[in-house]
Amino acid sequence: MAQTKLTDNVQFPDSANPSRTIIAVGVVGVIASLVGVVVNYEQFLHSYLTSFSFFISISLASLFLVMIHHITRSSWGTTLRRIPETFSSYLWVFALLFIPILLGMSTLYGWTQEQYSPFYEGLREYKSPYLNVTFFIIRNIIYFAIWSFLGYKLYNNSIKMDETGDWGLDSMFRKISAPGIFFFGFTLAFASFDWIMSLRFDWFSTMFGVYYFAMSFQAIMAVLIVMILYLRGKGLLLNTITRAHINDLGLWMFAFTVFYAYIAFSQFFLIYYANIPEATLFYFVRMEGNWQYVFYAVIFGRFVIPFIVLLNKSAKANYKVLTTVSFLIIASHIVELFWLVMPSLHDTFTIHWLDVATFLGLAGIFFGCFFFFFKKQSMVPKNDPNLIESLNKH
Amino acid sequence: MSDQVKETDKTVFAMLAEYDNPAKLMKAAKLVNRAGYTKFDAHSPFPIHGMDGAMGLKESKLGWIVLSHALVGFSGGLALQVWASSIAYPINIGGRPFANIPAYVPVTFELTILLSAFAAVFGMFFLNNLPKLHNSLFNSENFSRVTDDKFFICIETEDGMFSEEETQKFLEGTGASHIEKVYE
Numbered sequence: 001m002a003q004t005k006l007t008d009n010v011q012f013p014d015s016a017n018p019s020r021t022i023i024a025v026g027v028v029g030v031i032a033s034l035v036g037v038v039v040n041y042e043q044f045l046h047s048y049l050t051s052f053s054f055f056i057s058i059s060l061a062s063l064f065l066v067m068i069h070h071i072t073r074s075s076w077g078t079t080l081r082r083i084p085e086t087f088s089s090y091l092w093v094f095a096l097l098f099i100p101i102l103l104g105m106s107t108l109y110g111w112t113q114e115q116y117s118p119f120y121e122g123l124r125e126y127k128s129p130y131l132n133v134t135f136f137i138i139r140n141i142i143y144f145a146i147w148s149f150l151g152y153k154l155y156n157n158s159i160k161m162d163e164t165g166d167w168g169l170d171s172m173f174r175k176i177s178a179p180g181i182f183f184f185g186f187t188l189a190f191a192s193f194d195w196i197m198s199l200r201f202d203w204f205s206t207m208f209g210v211y212y213f214a215m216s217f218q219a220i221m222a223v224l225i226v227m228i229l230y231l232r233g234k235g236l237l238l239n240t241i242t243r244a245h246i247n248d249l250g251l252w253m254f255a256f257t258v259f260y261a262y263i264a265f266s267q268f269f270l271i272y273y274a275n276i277p278e279a280t281l282f283y284f285v286r287m288e289g290n291w292q293y294v295f296y297a298v299i300f301g302r303f304v305i306p307f308i309v310l311l312n313k314s315a316k317a318n319y320k321v322l323t324t325v326s327f328l329i330i331a332s333h334i335v336e337l338f339w340l341v342m343p344s345l346h347d348t349f350t351i352h353w354l355d356v357a358t359f360l361g362l363a364g365i366f367f368g369c370f371f372f373f374f375k376k377q378s379m380v381p382k383n384d385p386n387l388i389e390s391l392n393k394h
Numbered sequence: 395m396s397d398q399v400k401e402t403d404k405t406v407f408a409m410l411a412e413y414d415n416p417a418k419l420m421k422a423a424k425l426v427n428r429a430g431y432t433k434f435d436a437h438s439p440f441p442i443h444g445m446d447g448a449m450g451l452k453e454s455k456l457g458w459i460v461l462s463h464a465l466v467g468f469s470g471g472l473a474l475q476v477w478a479s480s481i482a483y484p485i486n487i488g489g490r491p492f493a494n495i496p497a498y499v500p501v502t503f504e505l506t507i508l509l510s511a512f513a514a515v516f517g518m519f520f521l522n523n524l525p526k527l528h529n530s531l532f533n534s535e536n537f538s539r540v541t542d543d544k545f546f547i548c549i550e551t552e553d554g555m556f557s558e559e560e561t562q563k564f565l566e567g568t569g570a571s572h573i574e575k576v577y578e
Contacts (some may be wrong), residue, residue, distance in 0.1 A: 265499065272496050275488055313457070394443065 003391040008240045010378040016234040017371050026364015032357035040354065042345065045104040047354040050341045051362045052101065053195055054334050056094045057212070058366075060188060061220035063088035063151050064213075067177035067184065070154070076248055078390035079240045079380050082158070083227050084220070086377075088147075089155035090369045095144035097365065101195075102137060111201040123202055131201055139194060143187045150180045155373075158381050165383040188213055196337075199344040203282040207267040214256065214263040218302070219333040221253035222326035229323055231379070240380055243317065244393045250316035253329070257310065261303040286339060290349040294339045301332030334359075404577040407530035408548040409561045410537065411570035416442050419545035422568040423448040426547060429564060433553035437537075437546040459517040460510050467509030471502035534576045548576065 036044040062084035069077055106112045111124055111131040124131075153176050161169045189209025197208045205211070228241050228249070271279045287295050306325050315321045338355070381387065413419045416438060423436045427450040436449055479485065480492035490497070519525070531537050531548060540546055547568075549561055558575070565573050 269496060269499065311461075313453075 003239065004388065006240060006380060006382055006387070006391070008237050008380075010237075010240070010380045010382055012236070012371075012375040012379050013234075014375070016231070016236060017375055019368070019371060022364055022368045022371065025360050026368055029357050029359070029361030029364050033354065033361045036354040036357055040352075041104065042107050043352050043354050044358065045101065045108045046341055046345045047352060047358040048100055048362075049108065049195065050334075050338050050355065051359040052094075052097060053212075053337050053341070054359075055362050055366045056091075057216035057333070057337075058220055058223055059087050059091050059094065059151070060147065060184075061213075061216035063091065063147065063154075064181070064184060064188075064217065065220060066154055067150070067181045070173040070177040071181060073174075073386075075386035075389040076393055077245065078384050078386040079237070079393075080224065080228060080245055080249075081381055081384075082374075082377070082379055083224060085155050085158055085381075086370055086374045087223075088151035089373055091144070091151040092148035093365065093369055095148060097362070098140060098144065102140070105133065105136065109198055109201070111198060120202060127201055131198060136194060139190060143191045146180075146183050146187050150176065150184065154180075158384075159377055161383050162378055162381060167383075167385050170385055185209075196340050199341060200282060202278060205267055205271070205279075205282070207263065211263050211267050214260040215333060215336060218253065218256040218260045219330055221249055221256060222329040222333075225249050225253065225322050225326045226330070229319055237379060240391065242391075242393065245390075246319070246322065247317050248393075250310065250322050253306070253322075253326070254310040254316065257303060257306045257329070261307070264303075285343045285347075289347065291339065291343060294335060294349055298332055298336045298339060301328055302336065406551050406558065406575050407533075407578045408550045408576045409556070409558070409565060410531070410534055410546055410548045410574050410576050411565040411568065412536060412572040412574075413545040413547070413569065414571050416545060418569050419547065420445065420448050422547055422565075422570065425568045426549065429555070431549050431553050431555055433550040433556075435548055437531075437540045437548070439541055439543065439545075454521065456514065456517050456521060460513045463509040463513035463517075464506050467506040468502055470509075471505035472498055474505075475501060530576055530578050533578075534574060536572065536574065537576075 033044065033048070036047070065077075065084045066081065066088060068074075069081060101108065109131075110116045110120070111127065112133055115121065116124055129135075154173065157169055157172045157176070160166075189212075192209050192212035193204075196212070197204065225246065228237075228246060231237055232241070268283065271283060285291065306329055309315055309321060309325055315325075342349075384390075411422065413422060419436060419438060420442060423445065426434050427448065434449075436445060438445075475498045476493055479494070484492045486492075487494075536544070537546060547565070547570075549556060549565070555561075562573055
């Protein structure tokens, strides 16, 4: 029964590569988005920011997962590690994708305008040592430099180990990850402040960074489950990523469903209970009119339904249930980001065609990059010291 | 009082078979289960993966006990607050609604967790027949090695299929290195 070496084909076959669909979707999305830039620039920027913060959250949560995996010297996920590794390896692409937001920041963020509104002028000036254009650009360069470095370095080290089989490289993982996780925590928190929270610069929540992280980390488990089941559907890695691994991802997903709810509720609850006008206005806008239905949809889609469904032990081992819940969580993640970003533009909930267009465009780029890098290397870190232990996980 | 009660006067509690290694124990557990014995148990110095399946144990009922208590805690906590602050003694707090669900979450959550935790601990005690001050298995000299290097299966006399000769013969066929009767 015990496996002593990899028995599956670890090379990603061209037949399983959905590159045509991805290119078609991507091209349509990008062209439509470019049309949107001309037609409705403000709407384009908001839609783009929503889609951008969704796709980068997958890559960032992957980066965190890989780092925590290395620091704890885990073996459970070694066989599936190449998937999150690949997701985080091309974080530099997001640095390029961030350029439209930098170009449009004077339209997107109120604090960039000197005379935004007489009422807010005092507050704007008060916050300007942090919220000013130059510092914003510098900060974002730092974020992307750190993330790109970490993601690429960890991926590259893993590839090198594949080729040389040198177990001495294993210590490099921890040398990068340990300080990496420290910087990751700060950069992620401040990035979420900058990108989403500063859309309304008169509102602030110190928990927002953790909140964005909790959202992302719940979603990455769902994404991984979907990716692995996609590979299994193509008959790949059947003996390498086993039922035990998928069951563990289900457990993670359940755990972080609860963690997400805890964080999201804590942020909401303190603001709700204290009832200070400057703090409540963020939720006030988002719980009024038909935005409130989005709010309730997120609560049910991300917490209530996944929690009740995944509570059962057998549900976490059932692929159909796991896939359904994963898609529900991913969809809710998108809707929640939409709910965070979009009220700064629309007072009532409406879906613009640019929301779909920018999403498809970025989806094309995101998955195009993923499969481009994924097919070049073995799908499993095939010379990893923990590989055999991970193969025999039960 | 005489210490020398004859062996035949004591009642047999169980038939105890000793095995040398986990693999033999696992195989024996499968055979015992397949033979149809239900009142039997396997003992080992450390947990053996797959033993539950070999012994044909069913899923524990503990989860359902915990769930039922959690639901009681949840609805009880919610009902308590709704009743107290919106029916029995409604107070206007900062213009919030009387049935103020977000504010009720912490207490509801705590009560859910409290009752679940109690249910998990005491339910486990109940399902394991604890507390139990004495187990007749400790009358066996050899059985003390179960915490060291030996593996045991005991079939209790309460089992419907138990008969001294038959069971002994059956256990001999499962690869036991030593078989003995344990008295009450």
